Amino acid sequence: MTESPEPLDPSVERLARLKGDRCKARIAADRLKSLTDQIDEGEIAAEAEVFRAICDPFRLSILKLLRDGELCVCEIMTALDRPQSSTSHHLSILKRAGLVKERKEGKWSRYRLADGAVIEIMKLAEILRGG
Amino acid sequence: MTESPEPLDPSVERLARLKGDRCKARIAADRLKSLTDQIDEGEIAAEAEVFRAICDPFRLSILKLLRDGELCVCEIMTALDRPQSSTSHHLSILKRAGLVKERKEGKWSRYRLADGAVIEIMKLAEILRGG
DNA sequence: CTTATATATCGAGATGGTTTGATACGACCG
DNA sequence: CGGTCGTATCAAACCATCTCGATATATAAG
Incomplete structure (x- = not known):
């Protein structure tokens, strides 16, 4: 041996x-x-969910819109020219992932970025995209 | 009127x-x-692809492994206990998204993080996940 | 040249996500 | 109340992606 x-x-x-x-x-x-x-494994799943929330072009567009301040569902769907049900659905995904926060005001639901880190993470993607 | x-x-x-x-x-x-x-729209698509690449738990695990340095496919599949074809496939996705780089050496393919921004983007996800 | 090893690619089945109209819920207004 | 408007949820069709075994390619070794 x-x-x-x-x-x-x-x-x-x-x-x-x-x-x-x-x-x-x-x-x-x-x-x-x-x-x-x-x-x-739990951390990985939780962090992957954050990226999964941002990885859709429509949802990323919503986050970019919200950089300039609070908007209601109606304004977002108008700005991005998408159906209401789709807009609402994607906002719920962003909310569940902790990327946006909701504020109810009468019959309106106003959404805003939950944290400055959301802006930072988008900046890093711009860097990585090769720009 | x-x-x-x-x-x-x-x-x-x-x-x-x-x-x-x-x-x-x-x-x-x-x-x-x-x-x-x-x-x-083009920028959005390109940036969304970055997030799409990271949003899979397996791929996120690979990126975390690579924080500590270069590894070959064989080592990654061993460490994460996954089939070879799957490991290779996910590495190709990470490469196409510009998150990792490949270095061929004999019959080995060694992979490493493409940019320090990859580490930064993972740190931000840890912050956002609520940790 | 044959064999073994490391990696890449292919293909089929399973799974999950997106889209959209339809519908339900709630708040405001008459 | 009854109606309108903003939003949320539902369901089904459609599409993308993950998985994993099988196969192909390529490099080294005997």
């Missing part, structure tokens, strides 16, 4: 072939394990 | 009822128009 006879789990076996050395493989496996341990 | 007899387009008519005054309606319509004019 030139190398450790101890049984290794399949993923370490893979890395052993990759590294050509069981010892290095274990170190690599431990490193990967410590990285995955840092990742909480 | 107590008010302007000029024909107004339907969206201004809507706002006229909303504001109860054709003059105010026109001002509001002009404001909305100037807001929508600032929005370029």
